[in-house]
Amino acid sequence: MTLAAVAGLGVYFASVGLDNADKLGSVIGALVAVAGLSLTVYGLVAASGGGRRLVQQTARASGGRISQVGGDQTGAASLGRDAAAEVRQRARAYKDGEISQVAGDQAPPAQP
Template sequence: MRRRALTWGGGIVAVAAAAGLGWHFAAVGLDRADKLASVIGAFVGLTALGVAVYGALSGGGPGGRPGPGQHVGRTRVGGSVTQVRGVAGSVRTGGASAPPVPAQAPGGPVPVPESGGQSVDGSRVSGDVTQVEGVGGDADLGPATRRDPGDGDAP
């Protein structure tokens, strides 16, 4: 819901900015408006450069340090839990059909992992719990599936 509101808000701001620019061009003339737009554009460009440098140095994006941790707490999972993060290569996951749903998960406070950690606490999980971090190459986390290369359906 929040994403939809932000999208609509951004669209409204863009339409208002376009309308304001049209009014400004008409009010002060194209030559003066062009000069002002050049100055504003220079400041916007410098601000964007600063934000890009900050993002690159903080490592919060793809290829950087992992962001906040992944946490599953006080839940009932009728299958498996797989947490994968910090992948620089390709990952293939898969598994068998889900086992029956476990009994009610215990209540109470559950500690949240440190920033960058992975945890499954206070939960009842019927299947496997797989946690993978920092994969630099291929990782196949599912069951082995073999095909006969002679059947014409090679992977």
């Protein structure tokens, strides 16, 4: 695979010339840098959660058992960090199906 890519680049450089290939490479590099910077900023904003998080779960059981736990199980709320602001759980059991749902802060409170 790598050998094919190197061969393809060699053919391309020979056909358009090194000067034109250098110019095109500079333009592509600048576009990739701008896209990377944009994605980095988006990732930082998305990671912060904007102060609110939503946990959403859906389950269907038919002849089996499903357990759903939603919310903060890490203790983030007890450490002063934002936990899930909203938990939505939907469930539907058919025939002999059973569903258990628990939502909210599952971590023990912080010790003073």
